[in-house]
Every structure is written in structure tokens, then in C-alpha cells.
Amino acid sequence: MPAPRYHIIGNYFSPYVRKALLFLELKGLDYEIDPIAPFIGDDRFQQLNPLRRVPVLVDGARVVNDSSVICQYLEDRHPETPLYPADIGDRAQARWLEEFCDARLGEVVVWRMFFQKGVKRLLFGEATDEEVFAKARDEELPAALDYLESQLPADGFAFGAVSIADLSIASFLRNAALVRCAVDAQRWPRVAGVLERTWALPAFAKLVALETAIARTPVPEQHVALRALGAPVSAETLGTWPPRRGVMRIE
Numbered sequence: 001m002p003a004p005r006y007h008i009i010g011n012y013f014s015p016y017v018r019k020a021l022l023f024l025e026l027k028g029l030d031y032e033i034d035p036i037a038p039f040i041g042d043d044r045f046q047q048l049n050p051l052r053r054v055p056v057l058v059d060g061a062r063v064v065n066d067s068s069v070i071c072q073y074l075e076d077r078h079p080e081t082p083l084y085p086a087d088i089g090d091r092a093q094a095r096w097l098e099e100f101c102d103a104r105l106g107e108v109v110v111w112r113m114f115f116q117k118g119v120k121r122l123l124f125g126e127a128t129d130e131e132v133f134a135k136a137r138d139e140e141l142p143a144a145l146d147y148l149e150s151q152l153p154a155d156g157f158a159f160g161a162v163s164i165a166d167l168s169i170a171s172f173l174r175n176a177a178l179v180r181c182a183v184d185a186q187r188w189p190r191v192a193g194v195l196e197r198t199w200a201l202p203a204f205a206k207l208v209a210l211e212t213a214i215a216r217t218p219v220p221e222q223h224v225a226l227r228a229l230g231a232p233v234s235a236e237t238l239g240t241w242p243p244r245r246g247v248m249r250i251e
């Protein structure tokens with residue numbers, strides 16, 4: 001059997017990885033995955049990405065880092081199924097919404113909520129800082145949702161057809177759901193509508209099913225478990241144990 005075209009490094013729980021996986025899935029591309037958390041990447045991982053972050057995409061001899069760069073790369077290589085709006089102004093706005101998610105929801109949902117409640121305890125055996133978590137849940141996330149609500153249409157996806165904007169919003173807010181933080185559809189109906197429509201995409205549901213199935217599997221065993229579930233797991237992994245903190249931004 002020929003090797004898959006693309007090799008992606010990064011775990012199913014990362015919203016940045018999820019974005020890249022959604023691009024691969026929605027564009028119908030052949031890929032394999034080394035589903036490691038960045039914290040367990042070995043020295044070879046660090047050589048690929050000196051920031052020690054996921055996702056990393058490997059296309060033959062080319063290494064592409066950063067989810068936004070990866071998504072744009074896949075769009076440029078495979079424009080047949082467009083995932084950016086056709087209109088230049090809409091495209092800029094879609095990229096901005098992606099950046100808002102990467103930057104602000106990255107800080108609030110990934111680091112102050114998901115990392116605090118999950119990763120910190122599971123990988124590093126450290127307690128959640130409940131104050132940080134509560135502030136993110138009660139103040140910072142609602143403010144970010146208010147902004148998103150002001151930017152979205154009343155119906156449909158953000159720009160007609162599904163695009164990088166919807167995929168970003170849905171990917172990050174999936175991590176809020178993972179720490180039991182749902183978007184109140186009364187207060188943020190537009191955001192909730194985009195979430196409902198994007199989460200219902202078969203590609204999204206497929207990734208969520210894999211993620212859910214291994215949520216309680218110890219990290220060193222996740223490769224084997226995912227392979228058994230039919231995920232396209234690569235034969236080789238850059239994962240190692242114990243985890244290290246890397247170029248950590250927030251403690």
C-alpha cells in the first residue's frame with residue numbers, strides 16, 4: 001500500500017490540531033497521524049518544531065508548522081474543496097475570526113480552562129488553579145463569546161458555506177465543552193447556531209468520536225487504543241515519557 005500523502009503530528013484534544021484534521025477530512029485527503037500531546041514530544045519533535053507545539057504537518061520532505069499555516073497550505077494545494085470564503089473581504093474577516101480563536105480562545109479556553117482542568121492534572125499531576133478556571137469561565141469566555149456573537153450572521157455558517165471561521169470557533173469551543181462549559185443558546189444564539197451546524201458535520205463528529213473514546217485512556221496507551229478504533233495512526237511515534245513542559249507560556 002502506498003504511504004499516505006500527509007503525516008500529521010498532534011493529539012485529538014488540541015483545537016489547533018482539530019482545525020488541521022478537519023481540513024484534511026473535509027478535503028478528503030489521505031493522511032496518517034502521530035497523535036501525541038506536545039508535552040511528550042521527543043528531541044526529533046523539537047527539531048521539527050522548536051516551539052514544541054502541535055500540529056506539525058509533514059508532506060514528504062517539507063515540514064509545515066502552525067495550524068493556520070497548515071490550513072492555508074492545504075487550501076493552496078487542494079483548492080477544489082474551498083474552506084476559505086471566495087470574497088477577499090470575507091476571506092480577511094474569516095482569517096481574523098480564526099486568529100481571534102487562536103489567540104483569545106487559545107488563552108482562555110485552552111490554557112485557563114482545558115489545561116487547568118485536564119492536562120495539568122493528568123500529565124503533570126498538579127492541581128487545578130480554581131481561581132484561574134473560574135475567572136476564565138465566568139468573565140473571559142463570556143466576553144469572547146459576546147464578541148463572536150457580534151460578528152456572526154443570524155443563520156447558517158459565518159460566510160455561507162462552512163469555512164475556516166466556523167471550523168475554528170467550533171474547534172476551540174469543543175474544548176470548552178470538554179470541561180463542561182456549554183454555550184448558552186439564549187445568550188449567544190448565533191455562536192450556538194454555528195456550533196450546532198459545525199459539530200454536526202460528519203468530519204467533526206468522526207474526530208469527536210475518536211477523542212471521546214480515548215478520553216480515559218492513559219496517554220502512553222492512546223496510540224494502541226486509537227489504532228484499534230480504526231484511526232489512521234502512524235507506525236512511528238515521536239512520543240516519549242515522562243512529559244516535559246517545553247516552551248510553556250502559562251504555568
Ligand SMILES: N[C@@H](CCC(=O)N[C@@H](CS)C(=O)NCC(=O)O)C(=O)O
Nearest residue numbers: 014016038053054066067068246247
Ligand atoms: N499558533 C499555534 C499554536 C499551537 C499550540 O499552542 N498548540 C498547543 C496544543 S493545544 C501546544 O502545542 N502547546 C504546547 C506549548 O505551548 O508548550 C498553531 O496555530 O498551531
